[in-house]
Amino acid sequence: MEALFVKLQLYLAYPFVRYALIVGVLIALCSSLLGVTLVLRRFSFIGDGLSHVAFGALAVATVVGVSNKMTIVLPITIFAAVLMLRAGKNAIIKGDAAIAMISVASLAFGYLLLHIFAPPVNLSGDVCSTLFGATSILTLTRDEMWISVVLSVLMLGIFIFFYHKIFAVAFDEDFARAVGTNAGLYNLMLAFVVAVVIVLAMNLVGALLISAFVIFPALSAMRLFRNFFAVTVCSAALSVFCALFGILVAVLAGTPVGATVVAIDVAAFLLCSGAGRLKSIA
């Protein structure tokens, strides 16, 4: 046990491990807050769809060869998010089909682009780490950490400031609009924030695993609590705990970060389901 602590201390002395912890916790916090709204509004799949789009955008950015890939990835993902959330309402192709269509198309095009244009040095390795997250956490730089911190704080501020509106629109959009809440604006904002969080999270957990960050904490919290505020707080706390624990385990055991955290999220969900069932029987 003591050896474990010594090892941990050794790792924590490295700045990139600390960066990973900070970024991981912030991403977990943001995505779980969003998750509650997305799950309740039946948009669970949007995280998954958007991450595929972000993968496609990343491929484009790689091929074009810009120095800061965010400048291409972020706008494309935001655009897709707006498109998807709008598609839910009055489109020719219905919500879930539209999301599925956009996401697989971007995945295919992204991979195709990389195959044709990118230097084939370590293609499968690159693709694998984009899809499943970095196998080690050595990839985070100081700048990336600061971008994550700023965007996360911004997103947190937006969430707290508009908390009551987010609740009202999620519970009953028609009523909210009838009393003059600009639901369209909040939906647009939601799309924007979701896109930002997805892009941020992709570096750490990879495109295919982000959805788990969004939906598991929210679903776990809903097993335990029955009012919106408690569900939101519990979801955030649970997500932060799982991320922290998961990253530490990943560091110590040398397992991939994203997959480890998701595995712990799943375990937490099973525990919460059990506890919720016990609670309802008692």
Added chain:
Amino acid sequence: MPQIVCENLSLGYGGEVVVSGLSFSVSAGMYLCIVGENGAGKTTLMKTILGLRSPLKGSIVFGDGLRQREIGYLSQQTEVQRDFPASVREIVLSGCQGRMGFRPFYRTEEKELAARNMERMGIAELAERCYRDLSGGQQQRVLLARALCATQKLLLLDEPTAGLDPEVTADMYRVIHDLHQSGVTILMITHDVTEALPYATHILHLGGRVFWGTRNEYMREEEERR
């Protein structure tokens, strides 16, 4: 001056006209029942009055100190609400949204207003309970309390008794009747003409035959048709 004047309205969706040339007005103190077959445009009319969609033709003018945003709306239950984790208090409070503008949090007077309306609907002791654990009748009372937070003047009810058993339905009509007696104008969509008729002052019938007038005129006309 009436609270709502609808003039020569044409309503529809997807390029199809459901109602055309509809004119009527709602004054303070009315209890108006909107009846008609499915697809006759009842809900469309309601959404148009609320400003959720715009009419194809014609105009809706608000007066007598009523603004569009000050209409209390009781919607039909949605799929999302059925398993939504929210306490009664949270839902009733959200009725105060309209008066908040961009202010992020509720003030004390809004919390008091919510508490008063829960009291008025007899659900004060349910305040911390979860909405989805309540019975159908209790859920409707919660949504009514929320609508009352949004209005002092006019309630728009979209099939308030849908899916309720007969006893609870009768109870619901009594609650609405009491609200009407206390000075709230009522606009109600209903399938159930016979149940609602004793309380109504005016009837608007949409569909094949359009009728607009007082309840007595409506009943006289129904007699003659027989």
